[in-house]
Amino acid sequence: MAEIIDGKKIAEDIKREVKQEVVRMRATKGIVPGLAFILVGENPASQSYVRSKGKACEEAGIYSVTERMPMDTPEYVLLARIAEFNADPNIHGLLVQLPLPKHISEEEVIRAIDPRKDVDGFHPMNIGKLVIGQDTFKSCTPAGIQELLVRSGNDPAGKHVVVVGRSNIVGKPIANILLQKQSGANAVVTVAHTGASDLTSYIKSADILIAAIGKPEFITGAMLKEGVVVIDVGINRVEDSSLPKGYRIVGDVHFESASKIAKAITPVPGGVGLMTIAMLLRNTVKATKQLS
Ligand code: GUN
Numbered sequence: 682m683a684e685i686i687d688g689k690k691i692a693e694d695i696k697r698e699v700k701q702e703v704v705r706m707r708a709t710k711g712i713v714p715g716l717a718f719i720l721v722g723e724n725p726a727s728q729s730y731v732r733s734k735g736k737a738c739e740e741a742g743i744y745s746v747t748e749r750m751p752m753d754t755p756e757y758v759l760l761a762r763i764a765e766f767n768a769d770p771n772i773h774g775l776l777v778q779l780p781l782p783k784h785i786s787e788e789e790v791i792r793a794i795d796p797r798k799d800v801d802g803f804h805p806m807n808i809g810k811l812v813i814g815q816d817t818f819k820s821c822t823p824a825g826i827q828e829l830l831v832r833s834g835n836d837p838a839g840k841h842v843v844v845v846g847r848s849n850i851v852g853k854p855i856a857n858i859l860l861q862k863q864s865g866a867n868a869v870v871t872v873a874h875t876g877a878s879d880l881t882s883y884i885k886s887a888d889i890l891i892a893a894i895g896k897p898e899f900i901t902g903a904m905l906k907e908g909v910v911v912i913d914v915g916i917n918r919v920e921d922s923s924l925p926k927g928y929r930i931v932g933d934v935h936f937e938s939a940s941k942i943a944k945a946i947t948p949v950p951g952g953v954g955l956m957t958i959a960m961l962l963r964n965t966v967k968a969t970k971q972l973s
Contacts, residue, residue, distance in 0.1 A: 682940055682941065683911070683939070683940040683941075683942075683943040683944060683945050683946045684833075684944065684945040684946075685940075685945075685946065685947075685948055686829055686833045686835075686910075686912075686945050686946065686947045686948075686952060687833075687951070688825075688829060688947055688948070688951055688952040688953060688954065688955045688956050689951050689955050691828065691829055691832050691833070691956065691959075692825075692955040692956050692958070692959040694832070695828065695956075695959040695960070695962075695963060696737065696740065696741060696959050696962060698963075699741050699743075699959070699962045699963055699966055700740070700741045700742055702966050703741055703742040703743060703966065704742060706966070706969065706970075707742070710973065712969060712973050713742070713743070713744050713771075714743045714744065714773050714774070714965050714966055714968075714969035715743070715744040715745070715746070715769075715771045715772045715773050715774070715969075716734075716738055716743055716744070716745045716746075716772070716773065716774040716775075716776065716800065716961075716965045717745070717746050717747075717748065717766045717769075717772045717774070717775050717776070718731050718734060718735065718745065718746070718747040718748065718776050718777075718778060719747075719748045719750065719759070719762060719763070719766075719775070719776070719777045719778065720747060720748070720749050720750070720778045721750045721751075721752065721754055721759060721777075721778075721781055721782060721785065722750075722751070722752035722781075722782050723752060724780070727778045727779075727780075730778065731747055731778050733958060734776070734958055734961060735747055737958045737959075737961075737962060738962065738965075741962050743962060743965055743966075744771070746772075748762060748766075750762070752782055753782075754782075754785075755784075756784065756785045756786065756789065756790075759777075759781075759785060759790060760789070760790070760793050763775065763777070763790065763793045763794055764793070766798070767793075767794070767795040767798060772798065773798060773965060773968040773969040773972050773973075774798055774800035774961075774964065774965040774968045774969075775794050775795070775798045775799070775800070776800055776801050776961070777790055777791070777794065777801075779850075791803045791804055791805075792804065792805065797968065797971060797972060798968055798972075799818055800818055800821075800961060800964040800965050800967075800968055801818070801820060801821065801961075801964075802817065802818035802819050802820035802821070802824075802854070802964070803820065803849070803850075808849075808854070811854060811857050811858065812857050814861045814862070814863065818964050818967065818968070819854065819858060819960070819964075820850060820851075820854045821956075821957045821958070821960040821961045821964065822850065822851050822855075822914065822953060822956070822957045822960075823851060823854040823855035823858050824858070824956075824960040824963075824964075825953055825956025825957050825959065825960045826851075826855050826891060826912050826914070826953060826956070827855070827858055827859065827865055827866070828956060828959075828960070829912060829947065829952070829953065829956055830865070830889065830910070830912070831865045833945060835889065835910045835945060836865065837859050837865070837866060837867070837868035837889055838864075838865075838866070838867040838868065839867065839868070839869075840868050840869070840888040840889050841868070841869045841871065841886060841887060841888045841889070842856075842859050842868040842869065842870045842871070842887065842888070842889045842890075842891065843870075843871045843873055843883050843884060843886065843887035843889070843890050843891070844856045844870065844871070844872045844873070844891045844893065845873050845874065845875075845880070845883075845884065845890070845891065845892050845893065845894050845900070845933070846874060846891075846892070846893035846894040846895070846914070846933075847872055847874045848893065851893040851914055852872060852874070852891075852893050853872070855891055855893070856870045856872045868889070871883055871886070871887075874894070875894060875896070881904050884900060884904045884905065885904060885905065885906055886906065887905075887906060887909055888906070888908075888909060888910065889909065889910045889911075889912065890905065890909050890910070890911050890912065890934075891912045891914065892911070892912070892913050892914060892915060892932065892933035892934050893914035893915065893933065894915065894933050895915060895917065895933065896915070896917070896933055897915070897917035897919050897931045897932075897933070898917075898919075898931055898932070898933070898934065898935040898936075899915075899933050899934075899935075900933060900934045900935065900939065901934075901935040901938045901939065902935065902937075902938030902939045902940075902941050902942045902943075903938065905939060905942045905943060906942075907942055908942075908943070908944045909942065909943050909944065910943065910944055910945045910946075911934055911939055911943045911945070911946040911947065912947050912952070912953060913932035913933055913934040913936075913946070913947050913948075913949050913952060913953065914932075914933065914953050915931070915932040915933030915934070915949060916930060916932070916949065916950070916954055917930065917931050917932070917933070918930060919931055930949060930950055931949060932947075932948075932949030932952075934946070934949075936948065936949070
């Protein structure tokens with residue numbers, strides 16, 4: 682049976698490190714890191730994510746403010762609010778929760794965020810730096826995946842990493858992070874996706890498999906190479922009438938069959954998801970240091 686990579690424990694370790702750093706910054710420089718969230722509309726998942734992020738800030742000693750804007754907010758009003766946070770010296774990180782309502786251009790909004798406050802690592806300038814191996818804000822989920830691998834003793838150096846999924850938020854950045862000639866990286870990376878004519882053959886060749894396709898339990902044990910390390914980024918709701926809430930959360934990987942073949946695997950929930958917030962806190966401290 683596969684070893685379970687404990688995202689909860691690793692995330693707790695990182696949050697503790699961040700908290701210690703926040704205490705130190707406050708004591709030595711009198712600086713309190715500040716993070717602003719902008720939430721447009723009423724998407725229940727987004728509301729829940731932002732609440733969790735705010736709570737994590739509080740626990741870490743980071744000042745946070747959440748700006749809630751109605752669904753029909755015009756784009757120019759949102760851009761004006763972003764400009765205000767960009768200019769606010771008490772705010773070091775700014776995060777606009779995605780997705781945004783259809784009438785607002787995510788591209789315009791991301792570009793409006795000061796790259797020095799872009800703790801999501803979504804700004805094209807920061808993505809560009811990431812691709813050419815310069816120091817920048819790594820997007821939180823990919824950064825969390827790298828930490829999970831390294832801290833669980835599964836250094837990707839020299840390994841064949843297969844990323845399934847090519848989103849701007851996960852697939853593309855994690856591929857670029859792990860490709861760099863840097864510690865915690867230096868992997869041989871293949872980016873596959875559901876458009877591949879023989880997706881299974883790519884999956885089978887992975888020493889480390891990163892599943893980020895958003896399809897519930899799509900990857901099964903039979904598709905995997907014996908001894909693979911599986912990082913499951915999927916968070917999918919599937920109907921389950923036996924539960925009071927009527928659904929359960931599953932990953933992109935069929936856990937039961939995969940855990941019989943893999944050397945190590947992240948559970949869902951309890952794996953990558955918890956790392957995202959921990960890395961957001963770390964990026965906020967990084968932004969604060971660079972701005973102060
Ligand atoms: N929506 C889903 N994941 C994320 C994230 O990491 N950051 C932002 N801003 N929105 C998201």
